[in-house]
Amino acid sequence: DTEVTQTPKHLVMGMTNKKSLKCEQHMGHRAMYWYKQKAKKPPELMFVYSYEKLSINESVPSRFSPECPNSSLLNLHLHALQPEDSALYLCASSQEAPGPTNSPLHFGNGTRLTVT
Amino acid sequence: QKEVEQNSGPLSVPEGAIASLNCTYSDRGSQSFFWYRQYSGKSPELIMFIYSNGDKEDGRFTAQLNKASQYVSLLIRDSQPSDSATYLCAVNSPQGAQKLVFGQGTRLTINP
Numbered sequence: 001d002t003e004v005t006q007t008p009k010h011l012v013m014g015m016t017n018k019k020s021l022k023c024e025q026h027m028g029h030r031a032m033y034w035y036k037q038k039a040k041k042p043p044e045l046m047f048v049y050s051y052e053k054l055s056i057n058e059s060v061p062s063r064f065s066p067e068c069p070n071s072s073l074l075n076l077h078l079h080a081l082q083p084e085d086s087a088l089y090l091c092a093s094s095q096e097a098p099g100p101t102n103s104p105l106h107f108g109n110g111t112r113l114t115v116t
Numbered sequence: 117q118k119e120v121e122q123n124s125g126p127l128s129v130p131e132g133a134i135a136s137l138n139c140t141y142s143d144r145g146s147q148s149f150f151w152y153r154q155y156s157g158k159s160p161e162l163i164m165f166i167y168s169n170g171d172k173e174d175g176r177f178t179a180q181l182n183k184a185s186q187y188v189s190l191l192i193r194d195s196q197p198s199d200s201a202t203y204l205c206a207v208n209s210p211q212g213a214q215k216l217v218f219g220q221g222t223r224l225t226i227n228p
Binding site: 041042043045048056088090098099100101102103104105106107108109110 | 147158159160162167204206208214216219220221
């Protein structure tokens, strides 16, 4: 069982749709992350929120828009996606914000996104 | 040179044997090292983390860190078919964005 909850588990959307991915953690972790993972590849960092502020944006296209409403919630808003954006989207949290050392990432179960 | 390198495998090990997974990293300043297990279609699951040189044991798993040689390894004793998965090594990048860098992963198969 994971302590990071992601919804929905699966999402199919057209290129003109707007949708949102949601993530929630109640472990009191201070950092939350969005990763994208394609088949047979490692997770690829997209965004990091530390203490509810965006601290890292890995040059992600603007059709992906993150939001951190509070310390427990993280959203990823999707608009005008392309078929190549189809992937597993993973949310993670860590007890401490990234720094010279890093505390372990705890991943949610992911959202399998298909863009048609 | 890639920041974090792993042999992609597949690595085949007979059931009951020791599986040895290796990872090298390029940044001498790295201080945090993690091993994740990922079953096909599932999310990564934290197996071990290690911050200091030497060995760290947890059940059938042992993580070994050698900062001088810049490698970290994961040993799985008494391998079981359920250990068949992709194992991802992650190392922190202490400069700049201070993020975790993942290796490409090693696919491990335990043969009954």
